[in-house]
Amino acid sequence: MSTAKAKKTDIREASEVSKGSGIIMTAILAILAILFLTPIFIIFMNSFKSRLFISNVPFQLPNSETFVGLTNYLDGAVKTGFFQAFGWSTFITVLSVAFIVLLTAMTAWYLTRIKTIWTSALYYLFVFSMIVPFQMVMFTMSKMANMLNLDNPVGIIVIYIGFGAGLSVFMFCGFVKSIPLEIEEAAVLDGCGPIQAFFRVVFPMLKPTAITVAILNAMWIWNDYLLPYLILGTERKTIPVAIQYLRGGYGSIDMGAMMAMLVLAIVPIIIFYLSCQKYIIKGVAAGAVKG
Amino acid sequence: MQKSLKKYFPIFALPTLAAFLVAFFIPFLMGIYLSFTSFRTVTDATWVGLDNYVRAFSNQDFLNASWFTIKFTIVSVVTINFLAFILALMLTKGIKGTNLFRTVFFMPNLIGGIVLGYIWQLIINGVLSNWGVDITYNASYGFWGLVILMNWQLIGYMMIIYIAGIQNIPTELVEAARMDGATKFQTLKSITIPMVMPSVTICMFLTLTNSFKLFDQNLALTAGAPGRQTAMLALDIYNTFYGRVGWQGVGQAKAVIFFVVVAVISLTQLVLTRRKEVEQ
Numbered sequence: 001m002s003t004a005k006a007k008k009t010d011i012r013e014a015s016e017v018s019k020g021s022g023i024i025m026t027a028i029l030a031i032l033a034i035l036f037l038t039p040i041f042i043i044f045m046n047s048f049k050s051r052l053f054i055s056n057v058p059f060q061l062p063n064s065e066t067f068v069g070l071t072n073y074l075d076g077a078v079k080t081g082f083f084q085a086f087g088w089s090t091f092i093t094v095l096s097v098a099f100i101v102l103l104t105a106m107t108a109w110y111l112t113r114i115k116t117i118w119t120s121a122l123y124y125l126f127v128f129s130m131i132v133p134f135q136m137v138m139f140t141m142s143k144m145a146n147m148l149n150l151d152n153p154v155g156i157i158v159i160y161i162g163f164g165a166g167l168s169v170f171m172f173c174g175f176v177k178s179i180p181l182e183i184e185e186a187a188v189l190d191g192c193g194p195i196q197a198f199f200r201v202v203f204p205m206l207k208p209t210a211i212t213v214a215i216l217n218a219m220w221i222w223n224d225y226l227l228p229y230l231i232l233g234t235e236r237k238t239i240p241v242a243i244q245y246l247r248g249g250y251g252s253i254d255m256g257a258m259m260a261m262l263v264l265a266i267v268p269i270i271i272f273y274l275s276c277q278k279y280i281i282k283g284v285a286a287g288a289v290k291g
Numbered sequence: 292m293q294k295s296l297k298k299y300f301p302i303f304a305l306p307t308l309a310a311f312l313v314a315f316f317i318p319f320l321m322g323i324y325l326s327f328t329s330f331r332t333v334t335d336a337t338w339v340g341l342d343n344y345v346r347a348f349s350n351q352d353f354l355n356a357s358w359f360t361i362k363f364t365i366v367s368v369v370t371i372n373f374l375a376f377i378l379a380l381m382l383t384k385g386i387k388g389t390n391l392f393r394t395v396f397f398m399p400n401l402i403g404g405i406v407l408g409y410i411w412q413l414i415i416n417g418v419l420s421n422w423g424v425d426i427t428y429n430a431s432y433g434f435w436g437l438v439i440l441m442n443w444q445l446i447g448y449m450m451i452i453y454i455a456g457i458q459n460i461p462t463e464l465v466e467a468a469r470m471d472g473a474t475k476f477q478t479l480k481s482i483t484i485p486m487v488m489p490s491v492t493i494c495m496f497l498t499l500t501n502s503f504k505l506f507d508q509n510l511a512l513t514a515g516a517p518g519r520q521t522a523m524l525a526l527d528i529y530n531t532f533y534g535r536v537g538w539q540g541v542g543q544a545k546a547v548i549f550f551v552v553v554a555v556i557s558l559t560q561l562v563l564t565r566r567k568e569v570e571q
Contacts, residue, residue: 022386029381029388033395039410039443046413058417103307110303113296122308129315131557133504135528136550139543140318140325143333148313162314165307194296198303223403225507226529240405244511258409265406273401277394280401284448285455 040266047072047263051256068256073264076246076257082264085242088153092228092238093221096160100168100217101210103161108172109202113184123173129166134226142230156231160221168213171287175209176202208286215276215283222269239265326543331536343544352519353545356527363434363523364502367441371498372491375446379453380483393454397447408511411440426513433513433521440508445501449494456490457483496560503553524549 045061046054053066060066077083111119141159145151150158179202187197203210225240232238234245243265246258273280296303321333326343328336347353378396382389399407415436416425426432460483468478506525509515515522515530522530528549531542 022384025381025384026386026388029378029386029392032378033392036395036399036443036447039399039414042414042417043410054413055416056420058413058420103310106303107307110296110300122304125316126311129311129319131554132315132319132550133525133546133553134506135525135546137315137318137322138529138546139532139539140321140333141314144313144318144321150313158310159314161307162310162312165311165315169307188295194299195302219401223405223507225403225405225510240403240507243405243409247511255413259413262406262409266402269401270398273398274394281393281397281451284400285451 043259043262043266047256047259049256049259051254054255054259072256072260075254076260077264079254079257080242080245080261081237082239082242082261085237085239086264086268088232088236089222089238092153092156092160093218096157096164096221097214097218099157099161100164101214104165104168104213105172105203105206105210106198107165108169109176109198111169112173112176123169126166126169129163130170138226138230145231151231151233153232153236156228159227159231160217163227164217164221167287168217171209171213172206175206179205211279212283212286215280216287322543323547325540326547329537329540331539339540343540344548346541347544347548350531350541350545352522352527352530353524355520356522356524359430359434359521360503360505360523363437363505364499366438367445367502368495368498370438371442371445371449372494374442375449375494376453378446378450379457380479382450383454383457393447393451396450399444400448402444404505404507405511407440407444408508411436411443412512415439427516430517430520433516436512437505437508437521440512441502441505444508445498449498452490452494452497453487456487460486492560492563496557499556499560500553503556 042058046058048068048070049062049066049072050068051072053060057066111123142151145155145159149155183205184197184201187201192200223240224238225244228238229241229244232241234241237245243258243261246261247253325333325336327338327340329339329342330336382393402410412426415432419425419428419432424432426436464482464486465478468482473481504525505523506529509521509523509526510529513521515526519527519530524545528542528545531538531545
């Protein structure tokens with residue numbers, strides 16, 4: 001879809017809606033938008049209330065009796081080790097995404113340009129992995145990670161590369177196929193070896209797909225709960241593991257700490273979203289069309 | 292080029308392949324083998340044939356979870372796609388604030404399943420406390436809670452895909468229909484809906500697989516309570532593996548069954564998509 005076309009569509013349809021129904025629709029959408037934001041607002045509001053009042057009166061604003069300032073944030077951060085968790089989540093997500101983008105782009109180029117029975121078998125194997133649910137491999141994979149000493153924050157990156165490979169190789173292959181071979185051949189004639197040709201000529205052209213692949217993988221890895229829980233346990237927690245950890249065994253949840261940690265978990269996501277919204281929405285739409 | 296590149300397999304393909312074998316492929320093959328054995332770690336497996344599968348299919352928790360998952364998937368797929376499509380129609384009319392609305396509706400999609408589960412647990416329990424109960428009181432509360440949560444999370448995502456589909460409809464087509472005197476409803480029925488069918492296919496697929504494989508949201512919202520009545524398949528498999536000693540083999544057999552069902556759904560979808568592509 002070209003932008004020019006999209007604009008044309010908008011103009012055409014703007015004239016289609018009468019002023020009256022336009023106002024009604026805007027009003028409906030505004031109410032829906034407020035409804036959509038309410039849950040986040042309620043969590044934010046409750047994060048400043050004493051834990052004793054959260055479950056009883058969740059929909060009341062904090063007042064002089066229930067307001068506790070930042071107590072919940074301090075309690076929660078200490079109980080869950082939230083700031084370490086934030087550090088581990090960032091470390092694991094950033095490095096995994098960087099390696100996934102680089103390595104799967106290289107693999108996709110190789111698999112597309114070398115046409116043998118083995119490379120197409122490999123390609124289909126990667127595609128196949130996309131439809132296998134995590135529960136199928138969860139037990140054996142965590143034992144395997146254990147045996148190979150991959151059950152640490154560095155080893156888990158290897159696991160994420162393996163799990164991210166399916167979708168990422170698939171998406172890169174789709175794009176590499178559309179790159180004319182002549183460009184690479186020209187680079188070779190200029191004296192580039194395959195490594196130089198890839199990094200100087202091919203990889204820069206893959207940028208739009210690389211952004212999509214990076215966003216899709218970052219969203220998944222940042223929010224992933226079960227894989228880091230099985231591999232790293234609760235000793236080195238990522239953010240989702242830290243939040244689930246508050247539920248503990250059989251005791252009741254400290255609702256104050258829970259609310260505060262939910263706010264701390266949501267804030268970085270919202271900042272990230274608002275600052276690269278354009279890429280995220282485009283990337284998600286592109287990923288959906290191809291996946 | 293081809294020849295010189297071919298030798299570079301260890302640099303270009305081997306790192307990804309090695310990670311893929313360790314994280315996915317070897318565990319996958321081991322998983323299939325272990326589903327026919329009795330084991331506690333992975334090294335003490337003894338062959339038991341189809342015993343695990345028999346036990347899985349006669350396990351009440353598994354049957355409950357299957358039925359719950361199917362019901363949940365059908366209700367979510369219908370509600371999410373219906374609401375997302377209506378929002379997409381409203382947001383392609385060129386009214387003011389379209390971008391702001393789109394931003395707001397999409398946002399919950401980026402929040403992780405565990406966080407989403409606890410957000411809705413507070414809200415649903417807050418509403419139910421008016422009647423002196425909470426979400427674990429009745430399985431249907433957990434069911435509808437999950438449906439609401441899933442709608443909140445996925446409507447914005449599907450809306451984005453439908454908007455792209457609607458904007459791809461050639462302007463001439465709609466103009467021609469209007470010239471011929473088609474009403475708005477006729478245009479919607481005979482032009483918009485048939486033309487966005489590719490988007491419908493994608494959205495159906497995404498909502499179907501996301502609902503069917505749901506785990507994090509389920510764990511955080513109810514963790515299966517009351518009893519195990521609101522546990523979906525993924526959570527039931529997890530409970531079988533890690534909650535019952537000596538049932539690992541059955542857990543693996545359940546996982547294989549789960550995989551086969553997901554694969555059949557995905558492949559059916561693929562075939563249907565291909566057929567549509569040929570028609571166009």
